[in-house]
Amino acid sequence: MPRTLRRLRVLVVLVAVAGLSLTTLTTLVWATARAVRLIGLLVAGGWAQDASLIDLLEIIDLFLVVVVQLIVALGLYELFIADLDLPAWLTVHDLGELKRSVVDLLVVIIGIKYLERALASTAGDTLSYGIATALVIIALVTFTATDRGHRHQHSTPRDS
Structure with a gap:
């Protein structure tokens, strides 16, 4: 791969990682603020309301x-720039593993949204x-199962 394309790849991935890092921190602050607000509500007697369960979910x-x-x-x-010293359970080997993480999250979110709707x-x-x-x-689970079945072993992009 030409040097210019490698540099462009690294730049694009660094921008993506920086953007995700910022949204991760922002979402963490948001979730923490919501948790603090819920704790206050529960202490004030809100534990008896179904809405508190929805807030918790x-x-x-x-x-x-x-x-x-x-x-x-x-x-x-790790895939596109350099290896990180991560525990084995956090190491990814291809984009399919990252997609599965997102799909797994979507399944949980959809389940939680269903419970919220069921209560109301x-x-x-x-x-x-x-x-x-x-x-x-079912469609999402089928997608991940099909993706696993069709996945081939390739070198990681940073190896090329």
Whole structure:
């Protein structure tokens, strides 16, 4: 690969990693602020309300988004720029692994959104929304299973 293309690749990935790092920190602050607000609500007696459970699920969702953003940022850096001294469970070997992290997060988010809707809806609405949710989750799981089945071993982009 010509030197100019390698430099461009590194620049593009560094911008992506920097952007993800900023959104990760911003989302972490957002999730923490929501958690502090929920704790205040619970201490004031809000623990008896279904809305508090929805708030808790949304906060868990936000913290999961933070973790996945961090995994993607580290993974992009490791795939395209240089190896990092990461634990084996955090090391990625291809873009498919990063996509699976995002799809896994989407499945959890969709599940949480379904629970939120179920707590606030009638039985008929909950059933139809549940069917639609299940279909989307099945499609996402099928996508990741198909992606694993078709994945080939390639050298990482930084090796070329």
